[in-house]
Amino acid sequence: MKSWTATSWGTARESLTLNTSTPAPSLPHNSTSLLVRITHVSLNPADLVLxxxxxxxxxxxxxxxxxxxxxxxxxxVGDAVPAETGLKAGDEVCGAMGLWEVAKGCGTLAExxxxxxxLVVKVPGNWGGRDAVGVMGIAGQTAVAMARSVMAGGGMQGKRVLVNGATGGVGSVLVQICRGLGAEVxxxxSGANAGLVKGLGAGEVIDYQAHDPLEEYLAEVLGDRPLDAILDCVGRQPLYAHSPRYLKPDGKFINIVGGWSQGVIPFVRNKLRPCFLGGTPRxxxxxxxxxxxxxxxxxxxxxxxxxIKQAVIDSELPMEQVxxxxxxxxxxxxxxKIVVKVEK
Ligand SMILES: NC(=O)c1ccc[n+]([C@@H]2O[C@H](COP(=O)([O-])OP(=O)(O)OC[C@H]3O[C@@H](n4cnc5c(N)ncnc54)[C@H](OP(=O)(O)O)[C@@H]3O)[C@@H](O)[C@H]2O)c1
Known part of the structure; x- marks a missing residue:
C-alpha cells in the first residue's frame, strides 16, 4: 500500500517520505480491530509535534x-469484535487513533x-468522509470534551462562554456546540475570520489583532457582564492571568495548549501556585x-x-501533497481542518 513514513526527525519536509510498497496491515486471530481502507485523514498540530x-x-x-x-x-472485521457493535464490512467509519498507537507508528496516513x-463511529447522517474526519477526529473530540467540562457545572443553556482561537479545528466545532446547546458565544x-465564526453561531466576535492587549479590551467590554467559561484553544497565558477582570469567581478556565513544556509550566504556574504567592483566583x-x-x-x-451543523474545511489536498x-x-x-484525500 501507499503510506507516508517518518524517516528522520524534524519538520514534515525533513522527515516524511512517501512509500508505495509498504506492507498493508492484517488482522491477527482473536482481534478486536477493524481493517479500514482510508479515504480521508485530517491533520492536527500534534502530528507535527510528534x-x-x-x-x-x-x-x-x-x-x-x-x-x-x-x-x-x-x-x-476482527473475529473478536463484539457483535453488539454492529460493525461490518462496507460500513463508513471515522474517528481518531490513540496517542500510543501513533507514537508506535501505526498512524493513518496510509491506504x-x-x-x-x-475507537470508531459510523459516519453520521448524510455526511461524507471529508466532513466526518474533521469533526469526529481529534479536534472535534477535544471540542466535545471541553463542552462536557463546562456542562459539568450545570448545563450550557444561558451561559456566556468565550472561545479563544474560534476559527481553528477545535474552536470551529466548539463555537457550534456551545451555541447549539444554548450558550451565548x-x-x-482575527478580523478577517469574523464572518466565518458569526456563521457558526458566535454572537459577538473580538478581533485580537485590533485589540492589543486583548485582556484590557475584554476587561472593558465584559467587566460588567462576566463570563461563565473561557475555552482557550491558543494557550494565551495573560488571558488566564487577567481572568478575574472578566470571568465570574466560580467560572471555568480550560486551556488545551501545553506549549513547549508539554503543559508542565502552565500546570505548575496556574494550578499549583496559591493566590498568596501570586496565583490567579480562578x-x-x-x-x-x-x-x-x-x-x-x-x-x-x-x-x-x-x-454541530458543519465541518469547517480549510482545504483538501491529495495524498501526494501531505x-x-x-x-x-x-x-x-x-x-x-486541513484534510488529505487518500483514496484515488
Ligand atoms: N490538549 C489537547 O488534548 C489538544 C487537542 C487538540 C488540539 N490541541 C492544541 O490546541 C491548539 C489548537 O488546535 P487546532 O487544531 O484548533 O489548531 P489549528 O486548527 O491549527 O488553529 C488554527 C487557528 O488558530 C487561530 N489563531 C492563531 N493564533 C491565534 C491567536 N493568537 N488568537 C486567536 N486565534 C489564533 C487562527 O485563527 P486566526 O487566523 O483568525 O487568528 C487559526 O484559525 C493547538 O495548539 C493544538 O496542539 C490540544
Missing amino acids: LKSLPPWLPFRRAPVPGMDFAGEVVA FVAVESS VAVC SYELFLLSASGKTAREAAAWVEQGI VEACEKLATGRAKG
Missing part, C-alpha cells in the same frame, strides 16, 4: 506512519489501517484528550441532532 519530538529510530517505532484522524470503509473497533479570532484546567469512540459517538450524535498540507497547518492560520 514528528519533531519522536525520532523514528526509537526501538518501539518501525517505519512509523504518522496521522491520527481517519475516515474510511471497513474492509475486514489501510488496523484500528481498534472501540464570544469568539476571539479555577484552571489543562485538558489533554485521550481519543475514544465514546467521545466520537457523542460528536456524531450532536451532528445528528443538528447541534508535506504541503503539513506546512500549511504549521502556519497556524488554517480555518478549520
Whole structure:
C-alpha cells in the first residue's frame, strides 16, 4: 500500500517520505480491530509535534506512519469484535487513533489501517468522509470534551462562554456546540475570520489583532457582564492571568495548549501556585484528550441532532501533497481542518 513514513526527525519536509510498497496491515486471530481502507485523514498540530519530538529510530517505532484522524470503509472485521457493535464490512467509519498507537507508528496516513473497533463511529447522517474526519477526529473530540467540562457545572443553556482561537479545528466545532446547546458565544479570532465564526453561531466576535492587549479590551467590554467559561484553544497565558477582570469567581478556565513544556509550566504556574504567592483566583484546567469512540459517538450524535451543523474545511489536498498540507497547518492560520484525500 501507499503510506507516508517518518524517516528522520524534524519538520514534515525533513522527515516524511512517501512509500508505495509498504506492507498493508492484517488482522491477527482473536482481534478486536477493524481493517479500514482510508479515504480521508485530517491533520492536527500534534502530528507535527510528534514528528519533531519522536525520532523514528526509537526501538518501539518501525517505519512509523504518522496521522491520527481517519475516515474510511471497513474492509475486514476482527473475529473478536463484539457483535453488539454492529460493525461490518462496507460500513463508513471515522474517528481518531490513540496517542500510543501513533507514537508506535501505526498512524493513518496510509491506504489501510488496523484500528481498534472501540475507537470508531459510523459516519453520521448524510455526511461524507471529508466532513466526518474533521469533526469526529481529534479536534472535534477535544471540542466535545471541553463542552462536557463546562456542562459539568450545570448545563450550557444561558451561559456566556468565550472561545479563544474560534476559527481553528477545535474552536470551529466548539463555537457550534456551545451555541447549539444554548450558550451565548464570544469568539476571539482575527478580523478577517469574523464572518466565518458569526456563521457558526458566535454572537459577538473580538478581533485580537485590533485589540492589543486583548485582556484590557475584554476587561472593558465584559467587566460588567462576566463570563461563565473561557475555552482557550491558543494557550494565551495573560488571558488566564487577567481572568478575574472578566470571568465570574466560580467560572471555568480550560486551556488545551501545553506549549513547549508539554503543559508542565502552565500546570505548575496556574494550578499549583496559591493566590498568596501570586496565583490567579480562578479555577484552571489543562485538558489533554485521550481519543475514544465514546467521545466520537457523542460528536456524531450532536451532528445528528443538528447541534454541530458543519465541518469547517480549510482545504483538501491529495495524498501526494501531505508535506504541503503539513506546512500549511504549521502556519497556524488554517480555518478549520486541513484534510488529505487518500483514496484515488
Ligand atoms: N490538549 C489537547 O488534548 C489538544 C487537542 C487538540 C488540539 N490541541 C492544541 O490546541 C491548539 C489548537 O488546535 P487546532 O487544531 O484548533 O489548531 P489549528 O486548527 O491549527 O488553529 C488554527 C487557528 O488558530 C487561530 N489563531 C492563531 N493564533 C491565534 C491567536 N493568537 N488568537 C486567536 N486565534 C489564533 C487562527 O485563527 P486566526 O487566523 O483568525 O487568528 C487559526 O484559525 C493547538 O495548539 C493544538 O496542539 C490540544
